[in-house]
Amino acid sequence: MTTDLDQLRTDLLGSIEAAAGLDAVEAVRVQALGKQGVVTGLLKTLGGMSPEARQVEGPRIHALREAVTEALAARKAGLEKAALDARLASETIDMTLPVDGVPAGSVHPVSQVMDELAEIFADLGFAVATGPEIEDDWHNFTALNIPETHPARAMHDTFYFPREEDGSQKYLLRTHTSPVQIRTMVQDKPPIRIIAPGRVYRSDSDATHTPMFHQIEGLVIDKGITLGHLKWTLETFLKAFFERDDIVLRLRPSYFPFTEPSAEVDVGFTWQNGKRVIGGDPRKSDNGGWMEVLGSGMVHRKVIESCGLDPNEWQGFAFGTGVDRLAMLKYGMDDLRAFFDGDLRWLRHYGFSALDIPTLSGGVGA
Ligand code: PHE
Numbered sequence: 001m002t003t004d005l006d007q008l009r010t011d012l013l014g015s016i017e018a019a020a021g022l023d024a025v026e027a028v029r030v031q032a033l034g035k036q037g038v039v040t041g042l043l044k045t046l047g048g049m050s051p052e053a054r055q056v057e058g059p060r061i062h063a064l065r066e067a068v069t070e071a072l073a074a075r076k077a078g079l080e081k082a083a084l085d086a087r088l089a090s091e092t093i094d095m096t097l098p099v100d101g102v103p104a105g106s107v108h109p110v111s112q113v114m115d116e117l118a119e120i121f122a123d124l125g126f127a128v129a130t131g132p133e134i135e136d137d138w139h140n141f142t143a144l145n146i147p148e149t150h151p152a153r154a155m156h157d158t159f160y161f162p163r164e165e166d167g168s169q170k171y172l173l174r175t176h177t178s179p180v181q182i183r184t185m186v187q188d189k190p191p192i193r194i195i196a197p198g199r200v201y202r203s204d205s206d207a208t209h210t211p212m213f214h215q216i217e218g219l220v221i222d223k224g225i226t227l228g229h230l231k232w233t234l235e236t237f238l239k240a241f242f243e244r245d246d247i248v249l250r251l252r253p254s255y256f257p258f259t260e261p262s263a264e265v266d267v268g269f270t271w272q273n274g275k276r277v278i279g280g281d282p283r284k285s286d287n288g289g290w291m292e293v294l295g296s297g298m299v300h301r302k303v304i305e306s307c308g309l310d311p312n313e314w315q316g317f318a319f320g321t322g323v324d325r326l327a328m329l330k331y332g333m334d335d336l337r338a339f340f341d342g343d344l345r346w347l348r349h350y351g352f353s354a355l356d357i358p359t360l361s362g363g364v365g366a
Pocket of ligand 1: 176177178217256259296297319321
């Protein structure tokens with residue numbers, strides 16, 4: 001028995017070592033440990049032995065089974081690693097080669113501008129927040145200090161879902177991305193610094209208005225936030241976005257129910273070849289004027305309170321603007337409707353290559 005076991009061990013370990021592939025390893029496993037396997041057969045003999053004999057043979061047979069099991073696993077792992085190494089060595093791909101024969105799509109200017117905005121605001125420490133396009137009345141209006149009978153609701157005429165049984169109007173297509181500031185303030189603890197880009201809806205339609213368009217809203221809630229922070233943030237953002245240092249801002253007193261005080265933000269432009277080009281100070285030249293680009297203000301105490309925060313502890317500012325409009329101003333399109341017609345000629349002309357480096361890779365202040 002002794003020599004038999006040693007011989008068997010040498011034979012089995014030898015064939016495992018010699019197994020050239022996973023199939024061969026499996027064949028040795030079946031031959032040794034399968035139902036009819038030799039080692040399995042030896043284990044079965046233990047039952048018929050005298051206790052003395054079993055005490056001697058038991059540990060030897062078990063040790064053999066263990067050695068074979070280990071050797072099988074090691075050989076299997078070795079073969080698998082070799083196969084992977086061979087694949088890695090043979091399957092090299094050059095990711096920098098141009099794609100052949102596949103029509104190249106383009107990035108829509110709205111997507112491009114949203115990416116640019118996310119980059120600029122990321123540099124300033126803002127996170128991107130999102131919310132649902134089907135909003136409820138509370139988030140879109142009431143929490144933003146626009147109660148049921150408020151005239152501002154008429155300016156935000158939108159698409160309403162059927163009334164509830166009690167006659168209330170619960171759901172609508174959001175008219176601005178401001179409900180995302182409510183959702184964020186309700187969910188997160190201040191300090192908050194977010195931008196909320198996304199689709200919004202109003203029942204409007206002409207060359208500069210479409211029933212669906214894109215907005216981006218910014219919100220900062222912290223301690224001791226002032227109008228100065230708002231102005232600096234907007235100036236820094238507009239300089240980075242339009243890639244010009246000579247951006248001049250004018251804050252014009254205005255009214256929004258959710259901000260107090262509120263300001264419309266105008267930016268100076270100059271006429272060049274019959275087009276308005278952002279930049280320059282209209283007070284110092286006859287060849288330009290002011291153009292409204294943003295709504296903004298200090299977040300109203302009532303809004304902060306609606307979200308369960310103490311307005312004596314937390315202040316902040318908010319601003320909102322149209323992404324499509326920013327794209328038109330930066331890239332020179334003049335009809336908003338073309339943005340959503342899906343005309344391939346327009347997309348080829350105004351679209352961006354997916355491999356283009358975003359215009360903002362320089363970052364803020366570069
Ligand atoms: N939500 C406003 C609108 O769509 C824009 C705005 C946002 C104004 C934040 C001020 C502050 O008209």
